[in-house]
Amino acid sequence: MQPEAVTATPPRRVSLASVLRRGQWRVASGAVLVVCAVLSVGAALQLRLAQRDGLASVGRAIAYSTEAAVAFRDAAEAELLVGRIAQREGLDAVRLELGGELLARYDRPPTGDWADRLRRGFAATAEVQVDVDGRAVGRLELSGEAGFLGALLRWTVGGALAGMASIALFVLLTSRRQLALVLAPIQRLSRATHAIRASRDFDRRVDAAAVTELDSLAADVNALLAEVQRYERELVDRHGRLEAAYEELAHYSRHDALTGLANRRYFETRLQEALSRARREGERLGLLFIDVNRFKQVNDQHGHAAGDAVLKAMAQRLAGALRQHDLAARLGGDEFVVLVAPLREPEALATLVSHLGEAVARPIDIGGGRSLEASVSIGTAVYPDDGGDVDALMRQADAAMYAVKAGHAGAAARRRA
Numbered sequence: 001m002q003p004e005a006v007t008a009t010p011p012r013r014v015s016l017a018s019v020l021r022r023g024q025w026r027v028a029s030g031a032v033l034v035v036c037a038v039l040s041v042g043a044a045l046q047l048r049l050a051q052r053d054g055l056a057s058v059g060r061a062i063a064y065s066t067e068a069a070v071a072f073r074d075a076a077e078a079e080l081l082v083g084r085i086a087q088r089e090g091l092d093a094v095r096l097e098l099g100g101e102l103l104a105r106y107d108r109p110p111t112g113d114w115a116d117r118l119r120r121g122f123a124a125t126a127e128v129q130v131d132v133d134g135r136a137v138g139r140l141e142l143s144g145e146a147g148f149l150g151a152l153l154r155w156t157v158g159g160a161l162a163g164m165a166s167i168a169l170f171v172l173l174t175s176r177r178q179l180a181l182v183l184a185p186i187q188r189l190s191r192a193t194h195a196i197r198a199s200r201d202f203d204r205r206v207d208a209a210a211v212t213e214l215d216s217l218a219a220d221v222n223a224l225l226a227e228v229q230r231y232e233r234e235l236v237d238r239h240g241r242l243e244a245a246y247e248e249l250a251h252y253s254r255h256d257a258l259t260g261l262a263n264r265r266y267f268e269t270r271l272q273e274a275l276s277r278a279r280r281e282g283e284r285l286g287l288l289f290i291d292v293n294r295f296k297q298v299n300d301q302h303g304h305a306a307g308d309a310v311l312k313a314m315a316q317r318l319a320g321a322l323r324q325h326d327l328a329a330r331l332g333g334d335e336f337v338v339l340v341a342p343l344r345e346p347e348a349l350a351t352l353v354s355h356l357g358e359a360v361a362r363p364i365d366i367g368g369g370r371s372l373e374a375s376v377s378i379g380t381a382v383y384p385d386d387g388g389d390v391d392a393l394m395r396q397a398d399a400a401m402y403a404v405k406a407g408h409a410g411a412a413a414r415r416r417a
């Protein structure tokens, strides 16, 4: 059975500022609720006591007003007075008893609406002694809300509003301070790292922060930047060394190590390019094939180092005698070639051959205070007269060189005879 792929849903992104603000407002709302509850309970307890005191004062006022009616046991007058005061004071019920008998009573008729039911729910009771000529003759029972509910609401709503306002102010101030303390360094850090990444300026460092954790984060970021900077320098160094090594390799892949002239491969590539151009432009080019005469003898008589010195001197003199765009190469051993491109006048090739012959004929210092004179055989080929491609031209120049060398050898033999 194939395992079921689990795709993680990316977390919803929220800003740190909104998280902090939301947290602070949650704490603030909780604090407001607690403050409201404490205020309400405290206010309810105090108001309950005040409500009882108020009812007792009203009771004493009723007892005082009805003293005459009580003395004469005038139930009608007593009920009238009780009812009038109870209505004025907003009481729910009053009972006036004398020696255990009911003399007068008042009951506010229920209206049945929710406000009335609420008022009655918050009603308290009080009992007051009834005296006549300083002698206790009965008692008054009172019940009513006596302004308790309104006061309680005022306290609660007022307290809640005042609490809310003060906590909002507090939250606002602490939030600003927290944001400045926490958010500002994080934003600075984020801006700095972003800029460093964009500009790749790893020499820069981020600022320290007042909050310990953020400061340690900034220190870690700086340490990381230092590491990146070190790696970058190392990479740049290594890149430079590799580039130099590559350049050197590229040079040696195209040049002869002993003389510094172009090697056979590079020469043939350049010759091929020059041929293409000459074909395109309808131009001529010339090729010289040069071989040192009796070079083996130099090695045999003066040593290999002397032979090397001769090859180097030959190379220098060949290169020195050429125009900037011409190219000299060493094919190997004592064989050299020269590319003359473009060849404007075919006669120029003969001039160059004699010029080169003179240049190499000058004595060559082979070290140890010794010098020797060398000569070369030079064969020539011209494009397109002697060949249309690299091989044909090389073959033709080589053959011409051999013909010249044979002439030299013949002349030398004649001189010896």
Ligand SMILES: Nc1nc2c(ncn2[C@@H]2O[C@H](COP(=O)(O)OP(=O)(O)OP(=O)(O)O)[C@@H](O)[C@H]2O)c(=O)[nH]1
Pocket: 258, 291, 292, 293, 294, 295, 296, 297, 299, 303, 304, 305, 306, 307, 308, 311, 332, 333, 334, 405
């Ligand atoms: N010193 C030195 N000698 C080399 C080098 N490469 C090849 N040789 C020698 O060059 C000589 C080439 O001789 P050849 O061209 O065959 O003969 P040569 O004496 O020049 O005779 P001709 O060409 O007929 O005049 C050989 O003895 C090789 O050993 C090199 O890099 N340095």
